[in-house]
Amino acid sequence: MMDKVIGILSKYNLCDSCLGRQFATIEIDLTNREKGHILKAATLMIIYEEIVKGDKEKTSILKNIVATGFKEAGVLYEKICEKKKLEKRECFICKGIMEKCEDLISDILYLEKIYDFDNFLIGNKVPEDILYKEDLIRLEFKLKYGESIKRELNRTFRRILQNKFGKEYNSNNPDIVIIVNWIKGGYEIQVSPLYIYGKYRKYVRGLPQTKWFRKSNLSTYKRSIEEIIGKYFLKITEGVSYKFHGGGREDVDVRTLGNGRPFILEIMYPRKRHLDLKSIEKRINKYANGLIEVFDLKYSSKLMVQRIKKMAEISxxxxxxxxxxxxxxxxxxxxxxxxxxxxxxxxxxxxxxxxxxxxxxxxxxxxxxxxxxxxxxxxxxxxxxxxxxxxxxxxxxxxxxxxxxxxxxxxxxxxxxxxxxxxxxxxx
Ligand SMILES: [Zn+2]
Incomplete structure (x- = not known):
C-alpha cells in the first residue's frame, strides 16, 4: 500500500484530507486528515535515506510533500534544498476547500440568530471537476478504500455544527437544511414549513373560508377565515407566507358550530417555531371578535394535511x-x-x-x-x-x-x- 501512497505523492499535490480520504474505510479510528498526515510522515521516513543521499526522484517527492503544507518536513527540506523557499500549492483534488470548512462555520452559526430550529441537516454541493479528479486518482492507483469527498464534508460539518449549535442532526424531517455551495461559494438554506393544527367554529354567515373567493365574482368579502388565522401566525412566526388547509369547507353562508372544523396552517420560512399556542389562540379569538373561534391548536406535520383532507371526505x-x-x-x-x-x-x-x-x-x-x-x-x-x-x-x-x-x-x-x-x- 505504501507504494501506492508514494506513487500518489510523487505525482499529485494532495492535502492531508484528500490523501487520507483515499484510505477512509480502513478501520483505524483516525480522521482522514490524520490518516493523510501520518501517511505523508511515513513516506518521508521510508524515503529518508535516499533523500539524504541526493536521489533526485525522492527529493522531488519531498518537495511535493512540503508544497502540500506539511510543516514537519521543513527542517529536512531546508537542509536538502538550502533554504530555498517553496510556495504552498493548491490541493489537486479539493483546491483547498477541505481547509476552508472552518472559515464557513462562523457564518453558518449566525443562522441561529435568525432562525429558530431544533435540528438541522447539512449537505454539500461540490464542483464536478473535483469529483472527476478524485475518481481519476482512484482509477490510476487502483485505490479501493476511499470515500466520497461529499461524505467527508457532510460528516465534518455535521460534527462541528452539532457541537457548536448543540442541536440534533435530523435527516428525515429537519427544521432547517443547510447546503454549502462550493460551486458558487457560501451556503444556502431551506427552512421547513411549520404546521399548526387546529379547529375553528364559524359563528357568522357571509365569511368565506379562504380568500380565494375574493378573486371570483364574490368580491364583497373583506375577510376570510384563513386570513384571520394566517395573518396573525405570520406576524408571530415572522414567516414569509402561509397556506391554509381546511378539513373540507363550508359555503360562505353556512356556519360551522358544534365541535368545529379541523384545519392545518402551513407557515413558510418561519423564523420562530417555539410558540405559546394557548396565548395565540386567545389573541386570534380576541381579534376575530366573534366571527370565528379557534381552539385545540397544536404542532402538526405535512402528513396530517393529507389526513385531514381525506377525513373530510369520509367523516x-x-x-x-x-x-x-x-x-x-x-x-x-x-x-x-x-x-x-x-x-x-x-x-x-x-x-x-x-x-x-x-x-x-x-x-x-x-x-x-x-x-x-x-x-x-x-x-x-x-x-x-x-x-x-x-x-x-x-x-x-x-x-x-x-x-x-x-x-x-x-x-x-x-x-x-x-x-x-x-x-x-x-x-x-
Ligand atoms: Zn484536498
Whole structure:
C-alpha cells in the first residue's frame, strides 16, 4: 500500500484530507486528515535515506510533500534544498476547500440568530471537476478504500455544527437544511414549513373560508377565515407566507358550530417555531371578535394535511337546516322525508353553482338519517346526518333534479330559503 501512497505523492499535490480520504474505510479510528498526515510522515521516513543521499526522484517527492503544507518536513527540506523557499500549492483534488470548512462555520452559526430550529441537516454541493479528479486518482492507483469527498464534508460539518449549535442532526424531517455551495461559494438554506393544527367554529354567515373567493365574482368579502388565522401566525412566526388547509369547507353562508372544523396552517420560512399556542389562540379569538373561534391548536406535520383532507371526505357530518317551503307543510311531508332519507345513497351531479370550477362529475354520498320538525306553516327544521362531501343545499332543493333523491321532489314542494349550519363533524 505504501507504494501506492508514494506513487500518489510523487505525482499529485494532495492535502492531508484528500490523501487520507483515499484510505477512509480502513478501520483505524483516525480522521482522514490524520490518516493523510501520518501517511505523508511515513513516506518521508521510508524515503529518508535516499533523500539524504541526493536521489533526485525522492527529493522531488519531498518537495511535493512540503508544497502540500506539511510543516514537519521543513527542517529536512531546508537542509536538502538550502533554504530555498517553496510556495504552498493548491490541493489537486479539493483546491483547498477541505481547509476552508472552518472559515464557513462562523457564518453558518449566525443562522441561529435568525432562525429558530431544533435540528438541522447539512449537505454539500461540490464542483464536478473535483469529483472527476478524485475518481481519476482512484482509477490510476487502483485505490479501493476511499470515500466520497461529499461524505467527508457532510460528516465534518455535521460534527462541528452539532457541537457548536448543540442541536440534533435530523435527516428525515429537519427544521432547517443547510447546503454549502462550493460551486458558487457560501451556503444556502431551506427552512421547513411549520404546521399548526387546529379547529375553528364559524359563528357568522357571509365569511368565506379562504380568500380565494375574493378573486371570483364574490368580491364583497373583506375577510376570510384563513386570513384571520394566517395573518396573525405570520406576524408571530415572522414567516414569509402561509397556506391554509381546511378539513373540507363550508359555503360562505353556512356556519360551522358544534365541535368545529379541523384545519392545518402551513407557515413558510418561519423564523420562530417555539410558540405559546394557548396565548395565540386567545389573541386570534380576541381579534376575530366573534366571527370565528379557534381552539385545540397544536404542532402538526405535512402528513396530517393529507389526513385531514381525506377525513373530510369520509367523516360523518351533521347539519342543521331551517328551510322555507312554498305552500304549507303537512305531517305526511315530514314522515316522507324521514322515511326516504334513512341510510340511502344519494347520487349527485356537481351543483350548477360550482360546475364551472369543479367540472361535471357524479358523486355518491350516504345520508344516514334526517330528523324533521315543523316550526310554522311553511318552515321546517331539519337535522341531517350524512357523509362528508355531500352538497347539502342541493340535497334540500334538488338542483334541477341533479341530486337524487332530494327533499324538494320527495315532498313535491319548492324550497325557497335555506339557512344551514354544520353542527358536528365526527372524528374518525
Ligand atoms: Zn484536498
Amino acid at each position: 360523518i357530518k351533521t347539519y342543521h337546516a331551517i328551510i322555507d317551503i312554498e305552500g304549507t307543510i303537512s305531517d305526511e311531508d315530514i314522515s316522507k322525508i324521514e322515511k326516504t332519507f334513512r341510510n340511502i345513497m344519494i347520487e349527485q351531479w356537481t351543483p350548477l353553482r360550482v360546475i364551472k370550477r369543479r367540472g361535471n362529475k357524479l358523486r355518491k354520498k350516504q345520508v344516514y338519517n334526517i330528523k324533521a320538525k315543523k316550526i310554522s306553516e311553511s318552515k321546517l327544521d331539519l337535522l341531517i346526518k350524512c357523509q362528508g362531501g355531500l352538497y347539502v343545499k342541493e340535497l334540500i332543493h334538488g338542483d334541477n333534479d341533479r341530486t337524487k333523491p332530494n327533499i324538494s321532489s320527495v315532498i313535491g314542494k319548492k324550497v325557497v330559503k335555506i339557512e344551514l349550519d354544520v353542527v358536528n363533524i365526527e372524528e374518525i
